[in-house]
Amino acid sequence: MENFLLLSQGIDTTPLMLAIRRQPELWKEDTYLRDYPQGPFGEIESIMLRFQDRSGKAQQDALESASNGGPFYDQHESIDYPPYKTLTAARPMIMNLMAYVGGERLGRAMINKIKPGGRILPHVDSFEHAKYWDRFHIVLQSAPGVVFRCGEEKVYMGTGEVWWFQNAVDHEVINNSAEDRIHLVIDIRTSK
């Protein structure tokens, strides 16, 4: 198997799942991915923990910086979003993974939910993004029937498992189970 690697099993996801259950409004607060024009995520709900600054301030600051001879805009820079403060159980999971894989920089972190019968359509992550970051999944909730395809390979990722996968290759997810499929998705820069 070339496009998937199982890193760990038996992670206790209950504290984070409990925190999410107690703040269900978080699923509705940020629809950026779901609403992305012609994007592959039209059937998912997301909780953004870390993502690029979409306020425009980062770009403005970068423009000013560049005009003064400073650094240009860093497309890979992510910032903490409010749910990262309130879903406190996510932080140790992310930081433990950072330590485990020898991470040098933390990028995006988001919790994605696909309802039964839903799917993430086939797509390839942008070249620059996939080249810079490694993509990891911590499975918070899943059930048999979820199909994760990457290239010609398919895996079932069980609850409590941690996986790396090659997001530069065409991939899709089909939730043919009776449960919500909820993954914590994390981008980490590692030594290359």
Next chain:
Amino acid sequence: MITAMVEPFTSQLDEFKGLIGAHYTELALNKDKVPLDPQWDIYDAYEKSGALVYVALRDAGELIGYVICTVAPGLHYKTCLTAIMDILFVVPSKRDSYAKGALLIIDTLEAELRRRGVQRWFMGTKLHKDIGALFRRRKFIPCEMMYTKWIGD
């Protein structure tokens, strides 16, 4: 929606046990003399050794079919990695005239066997419920017929 994929076997045995009874009732021979009594520990050992492939067919999470196959070098052809079907089943209520579920199982199994480098692959069918047409549709050729005779009395 119906999907098929390679899944772990022993860790999901309870749901499998829910189907194999119906499978036995429909297809097994000599049921008055041979009760269904799988050697789960042997299946477990095969899986742990990497010699077992299990493809599950699901509809909204529900297990509606499966195939189990063993993968090993041939007993007298040790250079030939060989896959041999153990059992194949799709619940009757999920069968259609196109045999979509069974073909999905076969195609998924073929992809996995190819990935593992299997060279020769055997599938079988009961003659009293012949599904040989499915195999021929996937370019299998008939190669052998088995005979059975009860001598246990």
